[in-house]
Each structure stands twice: as structure tokens, then as C-alpha cells.
Amino acid sequence: MRSLVLVVVLLAAFASTTANAAPDAAKPKVRTVTAFIHLDRESYGTQIAETMKVLNAAKAEFARRGYETQTVRIVTQPFGELVKGLNDKDALAFLRALDDLSQKQGFMPNVGPAMMHDTDDPAAIHLLAQVLSTLPHLNASAIIADDDGIHWKTIRESARLVRYVTDHSPRSQGNFLFTATAMLKPLGPFYPGAWHNGAGKQFSLGFEGANIVQEVFGATHGDFDASVAELTRQLTIHAKVGEDVGNAIAASSGWTFAGVDPTPAPLGDASIGDAIERFTGGKFGTNGTMTAALAITTAVKAVKVKQVGYSGLMLPVMEDQRLAQRWSENTYDIDSVLAYSAVCGTGLDTVPLPGDVSEERLVKIFGDVASLAWKWHKPLSARLQPVSGKKAGDKTDFESQYLFNTTLH
Numbered sequence: 001m002r003s004l005v006l007v008v009v010l011l012a013a014f015a016s017t018t019a020n021a022a023p024d025a026a027k028p029k030v031r032t033v034t035a036f037i038h039l040d041r042e043s044y045g046t047q048i049a050e051t052m053k054v055l056n057a058a059k060a061e062f063a064r065r066g067y068e069t070q071t072v073r074i075v076t077q078p079f080g081e082l083v084k085g086l087n088d089k090d091a092l093a094f095l096r097a098l099d100d101l102s103q104k105q106g107f108m109p110n111v112g113p114a115m116m117h118d119t120d121d122p123a124a125i126h127l128l129a130q131v132l133s134t135l136p137h138l139n140a141s142a143i144i145a146d147d148d149g150i151h152w153k154t155i156r157e158s159a160r161l162v163r164y165v166t167d168h169s170p171r172s173q174g175n176f177l178f179t180a181t182a183m184l185k186p187l188g189p190f191y192p193g194a195w196h197n198g199a200g201k202q203f204s205l206g207f208e209g210a211n212i213v214q215e216v217f218g219a220t221h222g223d224f225d226a227s228v229a230e231l232t233r234q235l236t237i238h239a240k241v242g243e244d245v246g247n248a249i250a251a252s253s254g255w256t257f258a259g260v261d262p263t264p265a266p267l268g269d270a271s272i273g274d275a276i277e278r279f280t281g282g283k284f285g286t287n288g289t290m291t292a293a294l295a296i297t298t299a300v301k302a303v304k305v306k307q308v309g310y311s312g313l314m315l316p317v318m319e320d321q322r323l324a325q326r327w328s329e330n331t332y333d334i335d336s337v338l339a340y341s342a343v344c345g346t347g348l349d350t351v352p353l354p355g356d357v358s359e360e361r362l363v364k365i366f367g368d369v370a371s372l373a374w375k376w377h378k379p380l381s382a383r384l385q386p387v388s389g390k391k392a393g394d395k396t397d398f399e400s401q402y403l404f405n406t407t408l409h
Contacts, residue, residue, distance in 0.1 A: 044101075065245070077200075109138050172388045204308050213231060279295065362386075
């Protein structure tokens with residue numbers, strides 16, 4: 001009888017410790033393997049070909065381990081340095097050739113920040129406005145806060161760029177390829193904010209891991225401690241694989257592996273919005289959303305790999321099907337996402353705005369993001385997407401495999 005009682009007690013104890021554990025989630029996609037190079041305009045074709053060998057080797061190694069790689073990406077030196085010495089006509093011709101090559105070679109290009117410091121010549125960001133309005137694939141950014149403070153001049157120029165691209169790009173969609181970053185260090189893998197200013201031959205990676213959060217939060221039912229513990233465990237499984245792949249490719253190629261950004265990126269049905277609703281039991285934006293955001297970020301920070309980039313929580317309004325739905329229902333707004341960013345990241349991402357939004361309002365939104373990031377020394381960004389001809393109550397009509405149309409506030 002004593003042995004039977006002991007067995008019952010042990011089984012009960014085991015059940016209590018595993019009740020909030022989720023089965024291992026399905027493998028996430030690798031959202032990106034991102035390479036950083038210093039592009040030579042005289043020999044960039046050869047450089048790109050060599051870089052693609054490294055990226056394809058990483059992609060093949062992930063495939064061998066059962067992971068699908070969604071994109072490979074290449075980031076150049078900062079925009080102003082890339083086009084230095086060229087007049088606008090020649091710079092646009094060169095950038096058009098680079099844009100075309102990206103499609104032929106199968107990579108997503110990024111030409112880095114057009115302004116890194118408030119003392120930079122704004123001519124580069126003026127040229128970038130033309131680039132984003134006419135070329136469909138080049139990503140870029142501007143740095144609106146760093147360790148030296150908030151860059152108010154760059155904030156103003158970023159607002160002017162967004163206003164120009166809204167009025168001059170097809171469907172105002174060019175702004176999808178631009179973000180203003182604050183306190184974001186170099187070598188993070190996620191676009192459009194990825195950047196570097198070194199010699200290159202480095203790479204980093206990130207996963208599309210929102211499905212993991214969905215499955216964990218579906219099992220832990222709002223238990224904060226259990227959610228953090230289980231999410232940390234499951235994110236670590238895949239981040240460790242990424243680190244192993246990165247180190248192996250570095251060893252065989254001579255490139256430097258910069259690290260993993262464990263941010264569980266969403267896209268479509270792999271929804272961070274749905275995951276948070278599983279935690280709170282209510283719609284995204286209702287009570288408990290802030291707590292869920294903290295749980296995710298706490299787990300991400302606890303993943304013991306070489307971390308790089310945002311390493312937080314990504315809430316892209318129009319890249320996540322549930323977030324786009326809730327935006328239409330007005331369960332949250334810009335101020336809500338800024339509040340959540342106080343305990344997570346990555347700021348304001350793919351936020352739709354009416355087409356008549358003023359430059360002054362854009363300045364204020366960028367300023368709020370920069371102020372929050374600089375105050376807490378955490379990486380945030382702002383990717384704002386006004387839609388020309390649309391007003392509050394209208395629905396966006398973007399044409400992109402990455403965006404879910406939603407109703408404007």
C-alpha cells in the first residue's frame with residue numbers, strides 16, 4: 001500500500017510540473033540569413049556572387065537539419081558611402097542595376113542608413129526618397145537616435161522622406177522598404193533596419209518563430225512563470241541550431257558569424273497577435289497584452305546564444321494577420337504599441353496612416369519612438385505607411401505577399 005501511495009504522489013507531482021508544458025513546437029522557418037559586405041562599385045558582381053555562395057551554404061545546412069529558409073539578404077555599407085562621388089543620375093543607374101541583380105541572384109538588398117548622425121549631409125536621404133519611389137526592392141533606413149542622443153535633424157528628414165514616398169511611389173508602398181531606427185546596433189538580421197559600417201564579410205540570422213509562441217501560450221494559459229520558462233526552452237532549441245549552423249559556415253568560409261536575433265518574427269498565420277490572445281484570453285490590446293509582451297521579451301533575453309539585433313518582440317501591424325484584423329477593429333493604436341515597446345520592441349512596424357498625415361505629425365511619431373528608445377537604451381524602429389488618397393475608415397490596398405490590408409484609423 002505504501003508503494004502505491006508513493007507512486008500516486010510521484011505521479012501527481014510530475015503532473016503538476018508538466019501541466020503547463022507544451023509539446024515541442026513545429027520547427028519555425030528561418031526568416032533570414034543576412035550577410036554584410038562593403039560593396040565595391042567596380043567589382044560588385046563578383047562580390048555578390050561570392051556572398052551568395054556563403055548564404056546558399058547556410059541555406060543548405062539549415063535544409064539538411066530540416067529547416068526551410070525563407071529569405072537570404074545582403075546589406076551594403078551605409079547609403080551615403082555607397083553612392084559617394086556619384087551624381088544623382090549615375091547613382092540611380094547604379095542602384096537600379098543592383099536592384100535588378102538582386103532579383104536575378106535571389107537575395108533581398110539593403111543599402112543601409114542614409115543618415116547615421118545629425119551632422120550628415122541630408123543630400124543622401126533626399127536621393128533615397130527618389131530611390132524608394134522608383135525601385136521596388138532596395139531596403140534602407142535612417143538612424144534617429146544613438147548613444148550620442150536623439151537625432152532631431154534626421155527625424156525631420158525621415159518625415160520628409162516618408163511624405164515624399166507616400167505621394168510618389170505606386171500605392172504608396174515604397175515606405176515598406178524604409179524604417180527609422182533608434183539605438184539599434186549593427187549586424188542585426190531583420191529588415192529594413194539592418195546595417196553595418198565595417199569591412200564586411202559577416203552574417204547573422206533570425207527565425208520566423210511566432211508559431212512557437214502560439215503553441216507555448218496555448219498550453220500555458222496565461223501562467224507568466226510557466227510561459228517564460230517553456231518559451232525560453234523552446235526558443236533555445238532552435239536558436240542553438242542557428243548558432244551551430246552559423247559557426248559551421250563561419251569555419252568553412254572564413255566569414256564572421258555575428259549571432260542570432262531570437263525575436264520570434266511573425267508572418268501571416270504564424271501570428272504573434274494570436275499568440276498573445278492565447279495568453280490573455282481576450283483580443284490583442286485588451287488587459288494582459290502588456291504582460292504577454294513582457295513574458296515574450298523575458299524569454300527571448302534568456303536564450304543563451306550569441307544575440308544580436310532587436311532580441312525582443314516584433315509587432316508588425318500589417319505583416320501579422322491577427323494584428324491587422326485587430327487594427328481594423330480598433331482594439332489598439334499607435335500609443336498602445338509604443339506602450340508595449342516600453343517592455344519589449346521593436347517599436348512601430350508597418351503602421352498604416354491616412355494619406356493626408358502631415359509632416360509635422362510624422363516628426364512627432366518618429367520623435368516619440370526615438371525618445372522612448374533613447375530613454376531606456378533599447379533598440380526600436382518606426383516603419384510608417386501613409387496611403388495616398390486614403391482617409392480614416394478606408395481600407396488599405398497594398399499589393400504585397402508580406403502585407404495584410406487593414407482599415408485606417
